[in-house]
Amino acid sequence: MITTRAMRLHAPGTPLFLDEVTLPALGPTQVLVRVLACGVCRTDLHVVDGELPRIPCPITPGHEIVGRVEQVGSAVTRWRTGDRIGVPWLGETCGTCHYCTMGLENLCESARFTGYTLDGGYAQYVVADARYCLPIPEKYSDTEAAPLLCAGLIGYRAYRVAGDAENLGFYGFGAAAHLLAQVARAQGRRVFAFTRPGDVEGQEFARRLGAVWAGDSDKLPSEPLDAAIIFAPVGSLVPAALAAVRKGGRVVCAGIHMSDIPAFPYHLLWGERSVASVANLTRTDGEEFMRIAAQVDLHPAVEVFPLARANEALSRLRDGRLTGAAVLVDES
Ligand SMILES: [Zn+2]
Numbered sequence: 490m491i492t493t494r495a496m497r498l499h500a501p502g503t504p505l506f507l508d509e510v511t512l513p514a515l516g517p518t519q520v521l522v523r524v525l526a527c528g529v530c531r532t533d534l535h536v537v538d539g540e541l542p543r544i545p546c547p548i549t550p551g552h553e554i555v556g557r558v559e560q561v562g563s564a565v566t567r568w569r570t571g572d573r574i575g576v577p578w579l580g581e582t583c584g585t586c587h588y589c590t591m592g593l594e595n596l597c598e599s600a601r602f603t604g605y606t607l608d609g610g611y612a613q614y615v616v617a618d619a620r621y622c623l624p625i626p627e628k629y630s631d632t633e634a635a636p637l638l639c640a641g642l643i644g645y646r647a648y649r650v651a652g653d654a655e656n657l658g659f660y661g662f663g664a665a666a667h668l669l670a671q672v673a674r675a676q677g678r679r680v681f682a683f684t685r686p687g688d689v690e691g692q693e694f695a696r697r698l699g700a701v702w703a704g705d706s707d708k709l710p711s712e713p714l715d716a717a718i719i720f721a722p723v724g725s726l727v728p729a730a731l732a733a734v735r736k737g738g739r740v741v742c743a744g745i746h747m748s749d750i751p752a753f754p755y756h757l758l759w760g761e762r763s764v765a766s767v768a769n770l771t772r773t774d775g776e777e778f779m780r781i782a783a784q785v786d787l788h789p790a791v792e793v794f795p796l797a798r799a800n801e802a803l804s805r806l807r808d809g810r811l812t813g814a815a816v817l818v819d820e821s
């Protein structure tokens with residue numbers, strides 16, 4: 490029987506508690522993973538703050554897990570003890586519903602998600618279904634690799650849905666945008682970064698990562714955009730982004746939760762502009778993004794916190810007082 494220390498949510502809206510948890514026995518397709526680093530994602534905040542439905546408390550958040558395989562179930566063939574792997578948000582799917590059979594397992598009716606409906610990586614150990622784990626490019630350290638697991642790869646799904654945009658806008662320049670800006674630049678696109686009004690530091694950070702323009706989210710960019718991705722959970726950014734994209738342009742909402750979108754005049758949508766959302770990830774997205782991460786030299790900006798200080802990392806993220814991504818490391 491293996492026990493793990495874990496920072497757990499006992500009730501939405503309350504701080505996480507450091508608990509000792511007994512792990513379930515390993516199923517045939519599962520692996521036991523020693524967590525080396527776990528990223529702190531905005532979705533964790535939505536879990537902790539009770540903004541997502543049906544949170545099964547107590548639960549351990551965390552779905553940007555970089556870890557070392559310690560045990561493998563009897564049917565696991567891809568991974569061996571000692572492998573460094575990533576455990577992402579998509580934890581399980583049914584494989585038989587309409588969406589799974591259409592290649593849209595990200596929309597599976599009975600999917601389970603790491604750190605939301607399955608215990609996640611704010612812990613020393615995690616049990617994961619090996620079929621949903623991902624390889625980690627060797628050149629990234631544990632803490633650098635953690636934000637690739639969600640900010641990177643769900644961000645990448647949004648980036649793909651945004652289409653072949655030359656002028657690409659990012660609303661909210663945090664963990665996801667700062668990685669995707671680097672991918673976009675490597676692919677010859679021009680990045681426009683929008684931050685909270687007055688966030689001069691965030692705008693400076695975006696320019697350092699190659700943004701051709703950075704400014705307040707309530708301002709229009711220097712040129713019309715071909716597409717925009719909204720990472721910030723702020724509904725009023727939808728009409729703002731529609732006003733910034735040219736005719737035929739697309740606005741992609743990449744978050745799992747957003748405040749209500751205010752009413753806006755039809756002319757903002759007119760001209761074949763469109764609004765789409767991106768939900769979760771498929772395993773194909775994950776594999777594809779990790780191949781890109783292996784080719785392009787991404788420089789993830791991370792701020793490391795000890796596991797026991799997860800609450801502090803979350804509140805810094807909530808207040809917008811992070812540059813890049815927070816990553817938890819167990820120092821025990
Ligand atoms: Zn399904």
Ligand SMILES: [Zn+2]
Nearest residue numbers: 530532639640
């Ligand atoms: Zn996430």
